[in-house]
Amino acid sequence: EAQVTQNPRYLITVTGKKLTVTCSQNMNHEYMSWYRQDPGLGLRQIYYSMNVEVTDKGDVPEGYKVSRKEKRNFPLILESPSPNQTSLYFCASSSDRSSSYEQYFGPGTRLTVT
Amino acid sequence: AQSVAQPEDQVNVAEGNPLTVKCTYSVSGNPYLFWYVQYPNRGLQFLLKYITGDNLVKGSYGFEAEFNKSQTSFHLKKPSALVSDSALYFCAVRDRSGGFKTIFGAGTRLFVKA
Numbered sequence: 001e002a003q004v005t006q007n008p009r010y011l012i013t014v015t016g017k018k019l020t021v022t023c024s025q026n027m028n029h030e031y032m033s034w035y036r037q038d039p040g041l042g043l044r045q046i047y048y049s050m051n052v053e054v055t056d057k058g059d060v061p062e063g064y065k066v067s068r069k070e071k072r073n074f075p076l077i078l079e080s081p082s083p084n085q086t087s088l089y090f091c092a093s094s095s096d097r098s099s100s101y102e103q104y105f106g107p108g109t110r111l112t113v114t
Numbered sequence: 115a116q117s118v119a120q121p122e123d124q125v126n127v128a129e130g131n132p133l134t135v136k137c138t139y140s141v142s143g144n145p146y147l148f149w150y151v152q153y154p155n156r157g158l159q160f161l162l163k164y165i166t167g168d169n170l171v172k173g174s175y176g177f178e179a180e181f182n183k184s185q186t187s188f189h190l191k192k193p194s195a196l197v198s199d200s201a202l203y204f205c206a207v208r209d210r211s212g213g214f215k216t217i218f219g220a221g222t223r224l225f226v227k228a
Contacts, residue, residue, distance in 0.1 A: 031214045042204060043218040050214055101146055102160040
């Protein structure tokens with residue numbers, strides 16, 4: 001089954017404790033992206049990647065890091081989480097092959113930073 | 115600044131009536147345009163897209179959208195609403211210039227009353 005998986009689905013942590021949210025896709029998509037969803041703000045793009053070792057900032061990259069060492073994986077790293085990073089996070093993947101273009105989203109990770 | 119506007123936080127419609135969810139954008143160039151839907155406690159699902167060609171595009175679950183270049187709008191429509199259409203709808207635009215920068219609107223919550 002074609003899918004995007006994220007782990008963990010729920011995470012409660014404390015300020016300053018480094019964490020990683022993993023994302024993996026099995027569709028051989030070249031594009032991957034991270035978003036955060038906050039009430040009234042929709043989804044805001046944090047970082048995206050156009051292929052292995054190619055990443056770029058979205059609209060809200062501060063406080064986040066990403067890497068793309070393998071095509072299928074795109075982890076999101078919070079080196080020193082703060083309460084304003086409490087949010088619902090989505091990973092997505094996409095491809096321009098076969099005129100596709102749309103994004104496939106993971107199930108989301110709800111992060112609470114206390 | 116590039117932006118996507120969904121001017122209505124909420125749209126209420128009676129079952130069987132037509133529905134429209136509005137989206138306008140302010141983005142340079144001719145972006146790719148998308149609609150996604152989020153059902154309660156679930157991830158986002160792709161509904162439809164405009165890439166090129168006919169201004170009226172048809173998508174999943176009987177939804178359609180009309181691209182209007184002069185008004186920079188991409189309104190989502192359905193001729194006859196169902197209670198099961200009740201969800202949160204997001205309009206999104208993606209830069210066509212070769213990147214993967216994507217901007218989402220804040221979302222419109224659709225309530226369909228039986």
